[in-house]
Amino acid sequence: MPTAEWTRSSSTEQTEAAASGNPGRSPPTILFLGTWAPHKGLPDLPTPFDLVLGRLPDARLEIVGSPTREVSEKVVRALVSRFGTSVRLAPGYMGAAGVREAFERATVIALPYREGFQSGVLHAALTLGRPVVGTRVG
Numbered sequence: 001m002p003t004a005e006w007t008r009s010s011s012t013e014q015t016e017a018a019a020s021g022n023p024g025r026s027p028p029t030i031l032f033l034g035t036w037a038p039h040k041g042l043p044d045l046p047t048p049f050d051l052v053l054g055r056l057p058d059a060r061l062e063i064v065g066s067p068t069r070e071v072s073e074k075v076v077r078a079l080v081s082r083f084g085t086s087v088r089l090a091p092g093y094m095g096a097a098g099v100r101e102a103f104e105r106a107t108v109i110a111l112p113y114r115e116g117f118q119s120g121v122l123h124a125a126l127t128l129g130r131p132v133v134g135t136r137v138g
Helices: 011-019 046-055 073-086 096-105 120-127
Strands: 029-033 060-065 087-091 108-111 132-134
Touching: 029 096, 046 073, 060 073, 060 096, 073 087, 096 120, 108 120, 120 132
Parallel strands: 029 060, 029 108, 060 087, 108 132
Antiparallel strands: none
8 A cells, every 4th residue: 555644634524414415515435455365355245335335325435445366356246236326436546635535435444354463554544544344364
């Protein structure tokens, strides 16, 4: 993940408004960011996203990062195809400005890791004032 000087921005207010269902704001958006490696749990994300859509039908899922041999773009597209336009895929490297923009669009950051002991995405999310939903691993 690219590094940059980041501070909490005024978009935090927009994130809080979106999370509260405030009309006129962006739809609630879940961000998965990082390498699409099996240990990061991306293949597990469609199941909880189904639950989110059951309660927040206008929710969005944005999946950003570099595909791997095990979790290819083709595999991810197949996993999320049933969600149609509720899911946005951005495969490949994204520079610091693009990462910042993705965080600013996000209402919450998803970290469905199967294993791990540290996360640059977690650090960035907390730096930018974004809430995180993750699994208990490590």
